[in-house]
Amino acid sequence: MLSASHRLHADAFSAEANRATYGKCNNPQGHGHNYVIEVVAGGEVDADTGMVVNMAVLDEVVQQRVLDRFDHTNLNLDPLFMNQVPTTENLCRAVFGILNGTLPEGELEYVRVEETENNFFQFYGV
C-alpha cells in the first residue's frame, strides 16, 4: 500500500473545464488516497524451489521501485506526471512501466491499483 496525494488538473483545460471534468478531485490543494498495489507475476513453478517467484524478492523489488518512490509523496511532483495527469489509470500504467521487464523472477502479468474500496484499475501492458 502507498499513501499519496494528487490533484487532477489538465493544463489544456480552463479552470471551469477542469472543475467540470474532475469535480472535487480538482481541489487546488489536492487530496490523497491509500492506494493498494497488486503486482501479479506469472511463470512456471520452479522444479527445485516449488515457487514461481520468491515472494520476498518480489516484495523487495516493489518496495524499492514503487513504494519508496511514491509513498507519502505528491504524485503531481513525480517526473512521471510532469506531462500527464496522475489519475489512477496513469498511475497503474506507470507502475507497470516501472516493473515491466525488470522483475528478477517471473514475468509481469498485470498491475492492479485500488484507489478506494469502491474502485480499482488493471493494466496488462497492452
Added chain:
Amino acid sequence: MIEITRRATFSASHFYWNEAWTAEKNEQVFGKCARRNGHGHNYTLEVTVAGEPDRVTGFVVDLKWLKDLMESKVLAAFDHRHLNFEVPEFSDSSLIPTTENIAIAAWNRLEPAVTGAGGARLSRVRVYETPEIFAEYRGVS
C-alpha cells in the same frame, strides 16, 4: 488498455422456483432457496469497463459517471426490491433471479449506455451474492 472496476451494493430479496416443476422437485433442486416467502442478500455489483486513458484527462471514463450509471440503471431497480416480483426481467418472465441471471440482467441494463457513450466498452459484470459467492458475465459489447 486499462480496466476500471467500480463497486456498489444493493440489498434485495428473492427465491428460486421453477413453475414447470413440482414443489418436491423445486425443493430438491433449490433447497432452502426455494422457500416461497423468500430471503435476502446484500449484493455487491462490480462493473468493469475497458479502454485507453484519454490523453488530456487521463480518464478512461469518469468514475462519477459510471457510479451514476450503475445507480440509475441497476441499483434504482434492484435495491430494496423483491427481485421475483418487482424487477421486470424476472417478474415478467419465468427467469429465475439466480446470481447468474442477475449478472446478465445488470449487463443488459448497462451495456447500451456504456457503448453509446463511446471511449470504453463494458468488459465484465460481477455480482456477489455473499462474500463467498459471485457470478461473472462477459457479454458481447
